[in-house]
Amino acid sequence: MIPLFNRYDQTPGEENVAAREIKSRLDNGERVNLLDVREPWEYETAKIEGAKLIPLAELDQRKTELDPNTELIVYCHKGVRGLKAVRHLKNCGFTNTKNLSGGIEAWSDIDPSVPKY
Secondary structure: OOOOOOOOOOOOOOOOHHHHHHHHHHOOOOOOOOOOOOOOHHHHOOOOOOOOEEHHHHHHHHHHHOOOOOOEEEEOOHHHHHHHHHHHHHHHHOOOOEEEOOOOHHHHHHHHOOOOO
């Protein structure tokens, strides 16, 4: 039996966006700016194609690599570091930044090519 929704399909809220929504946009050819705030070893283990890696510990020093005026979807393993990054970026003037609810773990649920770890 396939569940109609999983633990990551909850109402995303103001700072979160569901993995299914982002995957649908990518599948439709839309350009989505993805920021991975995990560590390099995590990125090598499982990643969303096209994502930019800036570990959370380096984000403050490297935020100038990002455009504060474009939409930015941030993710980590399960969503905690991603949400911290979103809040930090918003405090730094980024206006359209959201956390991928459930992180790469939620992405793995809808894209089996991305391994869980």
